[in-house]
Amino acid sequence: MVRLDLEEIGEPTVVAVQSDTDEYTSAGDDTERRAKQARLQEWVYDVQQDREERKTYANRIFSLISWWLFGVFFIVLFCSIESVRISHSDAVLVALLTTTTVNVVGLFVIVAKYLFRDHHDGT
Numbered sequence: 001m002v003r004l005d006l007e008e009i010g011e012p013t014v015v016a017v018q019s020d021t022d023e024y025t026s027a028g029d030d031t032e033r034r035a036k037q038a039r040l041q042e043w044v045y046d047v048q049q050d051r052e053e054r055k056t057y058a059n060r061i062f063s064l065i066s067w068w069l070f071g072v073f074f075i076v077l078f079c080s081i082e083s084v085r086i087s088h089s090d091a092v093l094v095a096l097l098t099t100t101t102v103n104v105v106g107l108f109v110i111v112a113k114y115l116f117r118d119h120h121d122g123t
Helices: 020-024 027-080 090-115
Strands: none
Touching (some): 027 090
């Protein structure tokens, strides 16, 4: 069994440690730190705003695409029914459906790429 004599323990040795806050004491460093903090707060605000816009526009894009597909379905349905005749030729209907569908899908891609871009790089 080891005995520990409390008399042998001396006074603690004090070691001087340089504080990390010493580097922000000058006015220039303080201004730089505040500017960096302001940029970070602006970035956080942008990310929060984008999150809210994602919620809004994701629903709007979904509704637009859904309504568009619903409309295309009924145009094709009405063209196939003998009693309901749309007086346009097949070429006109194909051109109409193709060009407007490409526009709707293009709008979806542009809005989705903007709203759902990667924010991990801080830009």
